[in-house]
Amino acid sequence: MELKQLTKHCWYSNSDPTSDCPSLGYILSDAGSSIMVDAGNSPKHHDEFMDLLKNLSLPLPRLCLITHWHWDHTLAICSVEVPVVACDKTQSHLIEMENWSQEDIKKFYISEEYAQAEYPSHELIHPKSADIVFHDHIEINLDGLRVICQFVEGPHSDDSTLIYIPEDGMIFAGDSSAGDFSKPNIAYDPFLLKKYTDTITSMEFSCFLHSHREPLNREETFLFRKRQF
Numbered sequence: 001m002e003l004k005q006l007t008k009h010c011w012y013s014n015s016d017p018t019s020d021c022p023s024l025g026y027i028l029s030d031a032g033s034s035i036m037v038d039a040g041n042s043p044k045h046h047d048e049f050m051d052l053l054k055n056l057s058l059p060l061p062r063l064c065l066i067t068h069w070h071w072d073h074t075l076a077i078c079s080v081e082v083p084v085v086a087c088d089k090t091q092s093h094l095i096e097m098e099n100w101s102q103e104d105i106k107k108f109y110i111s112e113e114y115a116q117a118e119y120p121s122h123e124l125i126h127p128k129s130a131d132i133v134f135h136d137h138i139e140i141n142l143d144g145l146r147v148i149c150q151f152v153e154g155p156h157s158d159d160s161t162l163i164y165i166p167e168d169g170m171i172f173a174g175d176s177s178a179g180d181f182s183k184p185n186i187a188y189d190p191f192l193l194k195k196y197t198d199t200i201t202s203m204e205f206s207c208f209l210h211s212h213r214e215p216l217n218r219e220e221t222f223l224f225r226k227r228q229f
């Protein structure tokens with residue numbers, strides 16, 4: 001795992017397609033306070049990210065912001081030692097997962113080959129919900145650096161949240177720009193895709209990070225979107 005700088009205050013760890021590890025985001029204020037974006041897909045993934053920060057002598061995060069409920073972004077919440085922040089729609093999904101029986105966890109494990117790659121046994125999976133829940137949006141003042149969590153209607157899931165750092169023109173988008181993996185051929189709902197595109201078009205940004213892809217500048221982001229209409 002590597003940490004790469006995106007903008008003055010933002011970094012990301014590389015994703016790993018072999019285990020479905022998404023990128024994790026890292027936001028560091030000038031005064032030395034930090035926030036992480038997404039928890040990771042397993043305690044191992046989360047611990048590797050923490051070790052990376054420690055090895056680089058970077059301040060450890062004070063908060064963890066969740067982009068959406070999917071397991072590869074949230075199953076490491078059980079390892080996060082700081083408050084975890086999620087929108088109310090994400091929290092509903094996380095509570096449902098937290099209430100999974102051992103049988104439910106086993107079913108999930110059997111159906112997800114990437115979870116099998118990440119966890120030696122389903123018994124090591126411990127879903128957990130968030131600590132701080134917001135409706136629609138929340139703005140965090142990270143020692144003077146504005147960090148905005150904004151729920152967005154989009155094609156990937158019903159709870160997508162953009163993590164937006166206006167000063168840097170940075171959007172941590174989670175998987176929000178992707179299609180719906182629960183639909184055949186990972187379909188894009190055209191109505192939701194149009195709404196989503198209108199939302200990001202109205203935002204001032206110069207760097208856009210999808211959790212499983214390389215970062216894009218504004219022009220590249222819209223070229224990419226056009227191909228999906």
Ligand SMILES: [Fe+2]
Nearest residue numbers: 068070156175
């Ligand atoms: Fe996802």
